[in-house]
Amino acid sequence: MIRTFVAEPTTLTREGLIALLSREKDIELIAAVECAEDVIPAARELKPDVALIAGAFPDHDGILIARAMQAMLPQCRCAILSHTCQARDLERAIAAQVHGYLAHDCPAEFLCAAIRQMAVGNKIIDPRLAFIVVGSKANPLTLREMEALRVAAKGFTTAEIAEHLCLAPGTVRNYLSRAIAKVGARNRVDAIRIADESGWL
16 A cells, blocks of 8 residues: 655645545555644654645745655655646756656546656656746846836836836836847737746746
């Protein structure tokens, strides 16, 4: 039996996982916790083979929790259940050396197969999210360029952006021009779209 642990703050998702895993003959759900504070103490006591951990809890980072759990229980294979599917979160999860990165609404068959694969030491990324790694690029924008684009995305004029950021209008124009050039955009609207789709805003 694969002793499996679930840490998920969203009631609907947690109850769905409980119902799903209870049907599997070779997977034993040993705990399903809601609060981030309960994850490490429960895992330390129960020593699961596989842990499914939400990417985010209220006021807590699921990836950091997974990293701490794997340091404490090296035999436990941790997977992140992502609700956001952002490139930066996937990169952080990979850096934390988790064994899985799955969409929280991935198909039941895939989730159970992923648990079985992780239990024998394999690493799994949801194929629907694989494009994030392939298509993601390093953020070329400076903090000020991102700030200017974020405010511009609200429909503000250059003068309004300057007032909002306490900058001179000419400085704002320079930031926006550089941002447009860096992301290969045609204009300000296109730059906002590219930056937003890339997860930089």
